[in-house]
Amino acid sequence: MNPKLTNERLSRRALVYVRQSTIGQLTHNRESRYRQYELAQHARELGFRAVDVIDEDLGRSGSGLSERPGFQRLVAEVCSGEVGAVLSLEASRLARNGRDWHHLIELCGLAGAVVVDLDGVYDPGLINDRLLLGLKGTMSEFELSLLRQRSAEAIRRKASRGELRILLPVGLCWTAEGKIDKDPDRRIQQALELVFAKLTALGSARQVLLWLREEQIQLPATTRGGGQPSVVWKLPVYNSVRSILSNPAYAGAYAFGKTEARTAVVNGRARQTVGHLKPRSEWTVLLRDHHPGYISWEQYERNQALLAANAHMKSRMEPKAARGGRALLSGLLRCRRCGRMLHVAYSGIGGKVLRYHCRGAHINHGSDWCISFGGLRVDRALASEVLQAIGGDAVEAALAAAERQREKQREQRQALELEAEQARYEARLAERRYQAVDPDNRLVAAELEARWNGALRQVSELDTKLDRFDRGLEGKPLPDKAVLLSLAQDLPSVWNSPTADMRLKQRIVRILVHEIVADVDEERSEIVLLIHWTGGRHSELRVKKNATGQHRRCTSAETIAVLGRLAGHFNDAQIATTLNRLGLRTGAGNSWNQVRVASARSYHQLPAFDPEQAREDVVTLDRAAQRLGLSPTSVRRLIKRKVLPASQVVAGAPWQIPAAALESEAVQQAVQDVKNGPSVPRTPPSDQREALFS
Numbered sequence: 001m002n003p004k005l006t007n008e009r010l011s012r013r014a015l016v017y018v019r020q021s022t023i024g025q026l027t028h029n030r031e032s033r034y035r036q037y038e039l040a041q042h043a044r045e046l047g048f049r050a051v052d053v054i055d056e057d058l059g060r061s062g063s064g065l066s067e068r069p070g071f072q073r074l075v076a077e078v079c080s081g082e083v084g085a086v087l088s089l090e091a092s093r094l095a096r097n098g099r100d101w102h103h104l105i106e107l108c109g110l111a112g113a114v115v116v117d118l119d120g121v122y123d124p125g126l127i128n129d130r131l132l133l134g135l136k137g138t139m140s141e142f143e144l145s146l147l148r149q150r151s152a153e154a155i156r157r158k159a160s161r162g163e164l165r166i167l168l169p170v171g172l173c174w175t176a177e178g179k180i181d182k183d184p185d186r187r188i189q190q191a192l193e194l195v196f197a198k199l200t201a202l203g204s205a206r207q208v209l210l211w212l213r214e215e216q217i218q219l220p221a222t223t224r225g226g227g228q229p230s231v232v233w234k235l236p237v238y239n240s241v242r243s244i245l246s247n248p249a250y251a252g253a254y255a256f257g258k259t260e261a262r263t264a265v266v267n268g269r270a271r272q273t274v275g276h277l278k279p280r281s282e283w284t285v286l287l288r289d290h291h292p293g294y295i296s297w298e299q300y301e302r303n304q305a306l307l308a309a310n311a312h313m314k315s316r317m318e319p320k321a322a323r324g325g326r327a328l329l330s331g332l333l334r335c336r337r338c339g340r341m342l343h344v345a346y347s348g349i350g351g352k353v354l355r356y357h358c359r360g361a362h363i364n365h366g367s368d369w370c371i372s373f374g375g376l377r378v379d380r381a382l383a384s385e386v387l388q389a390i391g392g393d394a395v396e397a398a399l400a401a402a403e404r405q406r407e408k409q410r411e412q413r414q415a416l417e418l419e420a421e422q423a424r425y426e427a428r429l430a431e432r433r434y435q436a437v438d439p440d441n442r443l444v445a446a447e448l449e450a451r452w453n454g455a456l457r458q459v460s461e462l463d464t465k466l467d468r469f470d471r472g473l474e475g476k477p478l479p480d481k482a483v484l485l486s487l488a489q490d491l492p493s494v495w496n497s498p499t500a501d502m503r504l505k506q507r508i509v510r511i512l513v514h515e516i517v518a519d520v521d522e523e524r525s526e527i528v529l530l531i532h533w534t535g536g537r538h539s540e541l542r543v544k545k546n547a548t549g550q551h552r553r554c555t556s557a558e559t560i561a562v563l564g565r566l567a568g569h570f571n572d573a574q575i576a577t578t579l580n581r582l583g584l585r586t587g588a589g590n591s592w593n594q595v596r597v598a599s600a601r602s603y604h605q606l607p608a609f610d611p612e613q614a615r616e617d618v619v620t621l622d623r624a625a626q627r628l629g630l631s632p633t634s635v636r637r638l639i640k641r642k643v644l645p646a647s648q649v650v651a652g653a654p655w656q657i658p659a660a661a662l663e664s665e666a667v668q669q670a671v672q673d674v675k676n677g678p679s680v681p682r683t684p685p686s687d688q689r690e691a692l693f694s
Helices: 023-028 030-037 039-046 069-079 098-111 127-160 186-202 205-214 238-246 297-310 360-365 376-436 442-475 481-488 491-495 502-512 557-566 572-581 594-604 621-628 632-640 659-663 665-676 686-693
Strands: 013-017 050-054 083-087 114-117 120-122 172-174 180-182 219-223 230-234 254-256 259-266 269-277 285-287 333-335 343-347 353-357 372-374 513-521 526-533 538-544
Touching: 013 039, 013 069, 023 030, 030 039, 039 050, 039 083, 039 114, 050 069, 069 083, 069 098, 083 098, 098 114, 098 127, 120 127, 127 285, 186 205, 186 219, 186 238, 186 297, 186 376, 205 238, 205 297, 219 238, 238 297, 353 376, 372 376, 372 513, 376 442, 376 491, 376 502, 376 513, 376 526, 376 538, 502 513, 557 572, 557 594, 572 594, 621 632, 621 659, 632 665, 659 665
Parallel strands: 013 050, 013 083, 083 114, 333 513
Antiparallel strands: 114 120, 172 180, 219 230, 254 285, 259 269, 343 353, 353 372, 513 526, 526 538
């Protein structure tokens, strides 16, 4: 009987604390856990009748950087004064840090509880036992630090040689020689290559995701259920696409130490979180050209720059990558007055009218907007500058576009072929398994037959999908080289086509233009654009602003001037006919009619035609023809021969003929000559023509 285990202590409860640090220890180091549970029997042998086991901290570190609910329960039980002894396999099981260890010893001394391990019984109330317990705790903490230091240094040195077997992303694998190589599955390789090619073509990870899901192209993913990694195919999500595009391993680089652990004080205790990304300059190991990659390191860096530019809420004060929308210059315009990037606002029916404005100072400081102007004219003017810059390369651009379209179709078909080939392999494998089973084992045979049928259905669906894809290609043949060459000669028409992809036009502008500094010249009513072209050249472009009340659908001043000269002399129907004859259109591009003429007259306050106030000394061509007894064509000939005087307000307007001129002797004589002249013979019937010319 140990004298430290008094009857008073034996009448209390004994607490057995069980802990292992990691899940790996729980899986592989089971003997240590069994020994800790056996301490409950050891407590009974010491004379304790009430024994409780605390094992909530299995798989939790005792370093003090993570939550330990079991240890907190242990401390609370000791503070209650109902605990006579705390049993553990060794001091390192109770704590691996001085704060928790000494705090527990202090509480045990105050509550009169003893600490028991396999070496003996220690009373924290005795100075010698307290000193010994303090040494054990210090040695436990030092041991943990030493083990960590040795392990971290060994890992770092092995990683510096590129030999540490880290987890590899799908598409890469460790060989038997300890090297990294591409996965031999050609379908996996083609799928990953397609993702990188689509980023180059589409310009953003989200657009790559949308294209893959639209085309129903599956990507590989690694699962590690049961400890053995396996590859599954499924439609991608954004995180899977982004992880592929941002992983340096696909660029042939061995990277280690990309993340770090951070410690913060939470509720008075140190808490550690892991997985925080570090900048590339702080990575522990980065070995370029370490293994075969899917892209080059230069392409990887270009991809990261593109992805960073697409983060609109993070890339401060920087031009943004093309992301669609109706604004051609979104993210390129900077205010000359305050230096902030201009915002884009949409209005009108369907949001088709865009406007650029600088409201950064208004948002941040409540001050007035710097500048604001309509975007349609600015976009058209800048597009003209861009088309002029690339006009010489239009033919090559058209041919390159056709080749990219062909490559896209080849990539899609190759993906379908590989998927179908894998499905056929799985069907053959299911068939062999079904053939190998004992027919008398009906339960297993039925299950294998069902799997075989499912695999065959999958093969049939993929063959149908591939056939549908081929028929779609036949229905949409690519234009030949001659068509593309002719199309490239009319690049403005292609650019302004309603079917032109706005995202592609934005990317073209961003390749040629680095930035545009915008301002408004109020005195000259002009928008001033200072274009910073890629390569260092600068040019200034001035765009005329609309006056107040004007817009791009306003009727031209030339048309209104013609309308003003006709108003009051002719009715609205005659004016509409004249304007259409002159090829003039409304601001919306429509032809004129009586209602539109009346609306334009009313808006511009032009006089209307009054029949009662019409001049009696002037007649129209039709009226003159009636009074002379001739056809309008004959009267027009007299006017052309200048026999009959006549005038027009504008070219194409109705003729105005003096009434007195109709009674003149020269006109009457010309009328008689027309009436007495030979008539034009009619064309004889076909039988008469044959008789006449036979």
